[in-house]
Amino acid sequence: MATLPARYGRWVPVLIPLALLILFLHLNARFGDTRVVLQPASFPNENEAEVPPDPKSSPSCRQLPGIEDVLVVVKTGITESQHKVPVHIRTTLRCIPNKLIVSDFEEDIDGLRTLDVFRNVSQTLYSNDDFALYNRARQGGRQALTSEDHTKVANSAAGMMDNPGWKLDKWKFLPMIHEARAHRPDVKWYVFLEADTYPIWPNLLAWLENFDSNDKLYLGNQMMIGDHTFAHGGSGFVISNAAMHAFADFYAEHADEWNEITNNQWAGDCVLGMALAEAGIGLTWSWPHVTTQSVWEQDALGEGFGRPQWCYPPFTFHHMTPADVDQMWKFDQEWFSNENRTVLTYGDIFQYFIRPMLTNRLDNWDNNAPDGDNNADYRGPSTPASMYECAEHCARSSNCLQYRIDKQGRCSTSGWALRGLPKPGVASGTMLWRVDDAIKRRGSCGKPKFITK
Numbered sequence: 001m002a003t004l005p006a007r008y009g010r011w012v013p014v015l016i017p018l019a020l021l022i023l024f025l026h027l028n029a030r031f032g033d034t035r036v037v038l039q040p041a042s043f044p045n046e047n048e049a050e051v052p053p054d055p056k057s058s059p060s061c062r063q064l065p066g067i068e069d070v071l072v073v074v075k076t077g078i079t080e081s082q083h084k085v086p087v088h089i090r091t092t093l094r095c096i097p098n099k100l101i102v103s104d105f106e107e108d109i110d111g112l113r114t115l116d117v118f119r120n121v122s123q124t125l126y127s128n129d130d131f132a133l134y135n136r137a138r139q140g141g142r143q144a145l146t147s148e149d150h151t152k153v154a155n156s157a158a159g160m161m162d163n164p165g166w167k168l169d170k171w172k173f174l175p176m177i178h179e180a181r182a183h184r185p186d187v188k189w190y191v192f193l194e195a196d197t198y199p200i201w202p203n204l205l206a207w208l209e210n211f212d213s214n215d216k217l218y219l220g221n222q223m224m225i226g227d228h229t230f231a232h233g234g235s236g237f238v239i240s241n242a243a244m245h246a247f248a249d250f251y252a253e254h255a256d257e258w259n260e261i262t263n264n265q266w267a268g269d270c271v272l273g274m275a276l277a278e279a280g281i282g283l284t285w286s287w288p289h290v291t292t293q294s295v296w297e298q299d300a301l302g303e304g305f306g307r308p309q310w311c312y313p314p315f316t317f318h319h320m321t322p323a324d325v326d327q328m329w330k331f332d333q334e335w336f337s338n339e340n341r342t343v344l345t346y347g348d349i350f351q352y353f354i355r356p357m358l359t360n361r362l363d364n365w366d367n368n369a370p371d372g373d374n375n376a377d378y379r380g381p382s383t384p385a386s387m388y389e390c391a392e393h394c395a396r397s398s399n400c401l402q403y404r405i406d407k408q409g410r411c412s413t414s415g416w417a418l419r420g421l422p423k424p425g426v427a428s429g430t431m432l433w434r435v436d437d438a439i440k441r442r443g444s445c446g447k448p449k450f451i452t453k
Ligand SMILES: *[C@@H]1O[C@H](CO)[C@@H](O)[C@H](O)[C@H]1NC(C)=O
Pocket: 120, 178, 179, 182, 252
């Protein structure tokens, strides 16, 4: 792990704890749900508009051979479920035969009943401070939520320690595994997602064809806290039938011990990785099939771990708002409406979804270009710089694809090509002809690439 490529720090998350903290600090920090409506490739567009749900279109389900052997488990909580889950029920989960919404509160969400993941944990846990929200909701229902339950301020190095939903969340991982097995002991694959994770099902099924569910497998986006490598929860992860039974048996025998460990850790996905390792189940590093970032933050032309993303089919994107899910779903459906298409690669997504949205310049928009005067090699205009000076600076370096000016007038550039996200006071620009050149150099993929071990 000491020989990771330099780019890796931005894109591939076996991260030092600091970077993981940043991730959690950004958790839910997104404000607007407005996104650009999908347009035909020849029609770049700068007008933002909500994508309305389309009640007229109720297409039949595309054949997903193998999906009947998968249980999809979506983890949510009372403070977000009614806002984030419905969009999945009408899009990504609509054609999924085996699904389970696990939560800290049992309720109906558009006709699906959530499962209280803590219904069967040791009674002593209920007196843990972290369960205050759970106890309140169980007695008083939604009315028992307070405004404090909705704070999203990252007020500590280890995340939103004042947010009751956040503190409770780490406790869900181990019982969730147990409940998943109890629900469907016989399926080949258990897939765990969160409510802001976007799954691309044909890509998952094509990827899983490379594995045998009789092997003990734990597939996920590699992360590290201290010495512990684990699959990042929000990126989604997959557990094989053999691993599920080995682990659930192990956990049933050692539940109290692992409750104690959970109490002393702040990341539930990390505890799960530790427990799986203890049960003899190692992680298969699965980036870029599973990722921590939204589709707007992916550098499809880039690489990590020496792997160019271009020809890999992504299974997930994370930090997808309900509007993002709707928009991505539209593209996903359009793509797979051609029955000859078996997967959707990063290259396809970039060329046919992201590239048509890129423009020379966008105001109140952030493409995340990082290389500014924080960098020793910086030779750009001094702060405050104009957008024009920043563009000139980018143009002078042949591998610069994007640039931006932040609120302070600081110019920064990058060799990435991201769609980016709305951000007041920031202006972003893209060298479109270089992006098109880079697309040509990546070329077409022929066979898609998969991580198989
Ligand atoms: C509930 O807890 C009991 C005792 O720990 C255990 O034997 C059982 O398997 C659990 N059931 C589920 C669905 O987790």
